[in-house]
Amino acid sequence: MNTMTKRLTAVALATTLAVSLAGCSHWSKRDRNTAIGAGVGAVGGHVLTNGSGVGTLGGAAVGGIIGHQVSK
Template sequence: MNKITKSYTGVILATLLSVSLTGCSHWSKRDRNTAIGAGVGAVGGHVLTNGSGLGTLGGAAVGGVIGHQVNK
């Protein structure tokens, strides 16, 4: 990858990240906790099962449920 392509890639990724985060600004605290729990659970499931798709989905589901129940 040349220098120009790397800089464009960084700009595009930063733009996509900022746009996607503004889409979540109206969420309630419970919605945010559910999304964070699902994300953390997906990463945990992926790591614990050595990249298994089923483990990643299972981790996301369990993490989402736990995140939803926090501060209930």
């Protein structure tokens, strides 16, 4: 996977996340932070592991946990 494809994938994932979260305005702050953390973690995991599915899922899990804990 080349650099341009990685960047386009990251932008597409970030855009999808932003559009998805726009419909979740009734969520609590903790729920929003969890979802944002999972989305950012997924993008980060995807980029850092060169598109590995396991890296993407791992990043989403870690990001979701961090986002959830930030709200405490």
